[in-house]
Amino acid sequence: MKLKNSLLNQYLLIIFLAIIILPISFFLISILFYTQFSGTEEPNKYQNGIDLESMWQAEAQSLTGATDEQIAERLKQLQTEYSEATMYWVDETGQTKYKLPENATVPSSWSPSHTIDFMKKNRGSSVDPFTVVALIGEQKEEGFMVMQVPRSAMETTGNSLADKYNYWIMPSVAVVLTIFIFISWIFFSRIRKRLLRLRQAMSSPAENGIPDQISVFKKDEIGQLEIEFNEMIHQLESSRLREKEEETLRRQLIANLSHDLRTPLTTIRGHAFSLKKEALSEKGKESLDLIDSKINYLGQLIENLLSYTLLTSGKYPYNPKKTDIVRLVKTSFAAWYPVFENRGFQMDVEFPEKTFRWDIDSQWMERILDNFFQNINRHAMEGKYIGVKVDVVQEQIIIADHGPGMSGKSAGKGAGIGLSIVSLMLKDMKLHWDIQTGETGTIIRISRKEQS
Amino acid sequence: MRRILYIEDDLEIGSWVKEDLEHRGFEIQWLKSGDGSEKIVANHDLVILDVMLPGLDGFTVGQRLKKEAPQIPILMLSARTAVDDKLQGLQFADDYLTKPFHPDELAARIEVLLRRSGLSLSNELHLGHIQVNLSENTFIDQRTGEEIILTGKQYQIFMHFLRHPNQILTKEQIYESVWGEPYLEGDKTLMVHIRYLREKIEINPGTPEIIETIRGIGYRVKQ
Incomplete structure (x- = not known):
């Protein structure tokens, strides 16, 4: 890599x-x-003791036979060059002749013992000051000269x-x-x-709920992670798209299926209707009526089946609005009134002037009510009673009948898909329903969930 | 003769409906697709339109027909029942009937639509002792032969009943279609108007026979 x-x-x-x-x-x-x-x-000129010593010896040699003045003159010159050093000259008689600087503490006369003591004291590499003694003259009998340099000045560079x-x-x-x-x-x-x-990119989804892709600048490990992330987003988007296409296809299929099932039903009804116009026995007419009612039933069953499929997959259009419940139930029942009237039902309705509103889809609610009225029409004939009531105080819808109850036997009983739809729809609209059913009748109450 | 343009691709259903409606006294022109319907729509009083058609679908055809001839009512006849379809259809159509429909229901709805557009079979209607002449908008008391004069609102209310025969109308529905504004809770205006209307057309306003009260729900005029 x-x-x-x-x-x-x-x-x-x-x-x-x-x-x-x-x-x-x-x-x-x-x-x-x-x-x-x-x-x-x-470089420090004092740093090397050997250099100093050989220089001092050479100077002493060069002063062979020099007069006192010449020696003093030379020392003075050397002193200006080595200003740190103390220099003095002792003649052959042991008298200190000349010292630089003037105030240096040097004995004025040197006895042999004093000289030896001095020499002993100033030997060794650590003695401070560093002392060089050189005898003047070739014959070394013209006295000696001393140079003392403090160790501190001898520090090397x-x-x-x-x-x-x-x-x-x-x-x-x-x-x-x-x-x-x-x-x-x-x-x-x-x-x-x-x-x-x-x-940031992961946690801020775009409008469709999927994060946007990010631009990749480098190809290192994080860059690869970003590439993988983009790939994931891409897959997510394409699967979302696929899902949408499938949904459209599914809806289309359902719509077509509905169409294909209903078209032959219509034809059957057409033929049954034509047959009815022929001369028929009473029994034949009864059969045709039965065919007719079964066609109705089948049509509703197909409708219910398709609605149920849509509802369970969450694809049934739902548009909740603030809805006037008294008015909705009243209008819905008004359409059913003639049916019950023709069948000789006793109708007990109670729609108060005051009303209340629920946030629901009125189409759904109409469908639910239609289902209940339909059930009463089909299965509760014997009771000849229907009660429809909207209770404004407790905000509930009450539908009652005097039929044989839901566990009772009825000719047109199906698998209960209608009630399954009702149950699903009410649940989705956050409404609660409660059934009291017995041999002498059924009471259905629909209310808001939180009140139950 | 009332002429109906019928657009349906299914041959079996088409021939049966055509035959049945012709039996009932309508003149039917049956097209197997929407092609060319725009040109001839103006010669008809009503259109019956299937949704699933070859080529252009019924919704598109219907919208074009409405554009061509807005005054001619369209009745959608469809095997598709999805709520979406119904809503889409009713955006332009005047009525929507799903298959398998009953021929009597189809005929009844055609009657209602034609009456609404003033093309009922008979322009005369008898409600108890009242004779209604729809083309001249007159109401005649047959016992005396005198014309009953209604006020504007009374006339509108009565006509609303006639356009929705045998249907129970709630006071909210009547109010909103006659006055054209939302009904307010507890408003007594409509009741007052109906009381005056009854005084004019009922033999005994205390026990009305023409405008029936459906207790707790609304009113109905049977025909």
């Missing part, structure tokens, strides 16, 4: 660099440091550099570490940002 296509490899690279960069950074900083400072600073280096190295390493942390932070914050973008 290419580096730019793998977050893991990118991160490993950062870690690897971090591990490498710590030792390397020490090294680099050192190099940087030395090239930076050693070039600019003069390296030593002072090391101090500076020690001072700077920690901040420099800290800077390197900070840069590493910063790079890591950028690395992860970019990952985080992209993940957040993905989450």
Whole structure:
């Protein structure tokens, strides 16, 4: 996998660099440091004791046979060059002839014992001040000259550099570490940002309820996740589309099925009707009436079956509105009134002036009421009674009959698909229904759910 | 002769309906599809239209016919019962009847539609002692031969009853179609008008025979 296509490899690279960069950074900083400072600073002329000593010996040699004035003159010159050093000259008689600086504490005369003591005291590599004694002259009998340099002046340039280096190295390493942390932070914050973008895209669906696709900029692991996400959205959309097509197909099928079943029924009725006009026995006429009523029944059954299929799959159009219940029930019953009137029913209706409203689909409610009235017409003939009442106080619809009850026997009894539809529709409209049925009649109450 | 344009592709149903309606005294022109119906629609008094047709479906044909001849009533005759279809049909059609229909019902509905457009078989109607002449809009008391003069609202209410024969009409329905505005709870205007109307047309307004009261529901005029 290419580096730019793998977050893991990118991160490993950062870690690897971090591990490498710590030792390397020490090294680099050192190099940087030395090239930076050693070039600019003069090397300390006091730093090497051996150089000082050989220089002092050479000077003493060169003063062979020199007069006192010449020696003093030379010392003065040397003093200006090595200003840190203390210099003096002792002649062959042991008298201190000349000292620089003037106020240096030097005994004025040197006895042999004092001289030996001095030599003993000032031996070794750690004695401060660093002392060089050189005998003047080829024959070494013209006295001696002493140079003393304080150890503090003899610090090497390296030593002072090391101090500076020690001072700077920690901040420099800290800077390197900070840069590493910063790079890591950028690395992860970019990952985080992209993940957040993905989450945002997932949690904000478009109008159709499916999130929009997102644009993919990189091909790393998150990029692949985004590609997968888009693929998923695509599949979701196409399945939604398929579902819609299937639904249309299904509706079409149901509509066509209804048509194809009803057309022959109509033809049968047509022929039955034509037959009726022929000369027929009473029995033949009865048969034709039966055929007619069965055609009606079949037509309703087909209607119910199709409605039931639509209802259970949630595809039956439902448009709830605030509906005046008294008016709805009254209008609905008005259409049935002549039917019950012809059959000699006693009708007990109660529609008050005041009304109340339910948020329901009036077409559904009409269908429900039609179903109840139809049932009474078919199965409760014997009771010859129908009561339709709207109770404004308790907001309920009451339909009563004096038939043999729902468990009783009736000629036109079916599988109860009509009541299944009623039950489904009432449930969808959040209404409650309650049946009291017995051998002497049935009372149906429809009310709002929360009141039950 | 009342002429009906009948558009139906099913041959069996078509020939049966044609025969039955001709028996009842209508003149039927039967088309097997909607093609060419627009040209001849103007020569008819009513259109019976099937929904499932070859080529253009019944809804499209119906809408075109309505555009061509808005005054001619259209009765949709369909084997499709889905509520959607019914609503779509009634957007332009005057009535909607589903198969398997009963020929008597079809004939009755045709009568109602024709009467509504003023093309009833007989322009004369007898309600008890009242003779109604629909073409001249006159009401004559047959006992005396005198014309009964109705006020505007009384006339509208009475005509509404005549257009919906044998149908029980609630006071809300009558009020809203006559006054053209929503009925308000407890409004007594309609009752007052009906009382005056009854005083003019009933023999005994206390026990009305023409405008029947259906207790708790509304009114009905039987024909």
